[in-house]
Amino acid sequence: MALLRKKSQSGSDRGKIEGRKFIDLNNFRFSDEKPDVTTTLKVAEIYRFEDVRRITDHVYGGNIVLLDCSNISNDDLLMRxxxxxxxxIGREANGDVAGLGKNIIAITPKxxxxxxxxxxxxY
Structure with missing residues (x-):
């Protein structure tokens, strides 16, 4: 008594190879569904003082911003x-500001x- 038997192929099925079908998840999109997102985590790099002003709209818009200040960490005056x-910006937005490590600053909205x-x- 055989538990597994090879399925016999008829003449019309001989050229076909039956295999598993896989879905490429990179091509799979939910175009109809949009998540109900109100807050986004943004990451910004600071190269000069003027770059700080670009993040104000994001904080006022309700997003959390992580500032990477590693590019200016050698200049103490610019860092201050x-x-x-x-x-x-944190005070004006009624949010919170904290340093995360030496070169990362987090700014949160209200x-x-x-x-x-x-x-x-x-441990």
Whole structure:
């Protein structure tokens, strides 16, 4: 008694190869469905002081912005100016501002607070 039997092919089926069909997920889009997103996390790089002004509309629009200041981290005077400007943007937007590491600054809009306590694994 055989549990698995090879299916016999008729004359018309001999040229066909039956296999699994795979869906390429890169080509699969949900064009009809749009997520109900109100807040977006944006990442911005700062190369000069004028770049800070470009992020104000994003913060006022309700988005969270992460500033990568690694390009200007060697210039202490420029870093101080950028930090003071970012703090002013946070105050004007009634949001929150916090440094994440040495070269990353997070700015949140009104209603979102940055928790300063780190989550650590229990050891």
């Amino acid at each position: 100016r950028v930090i003071e400007e970012v703090k002013a 209603g979102i607070v940055i928790d300063r306590n780190r989550i650590r694994a229990p």
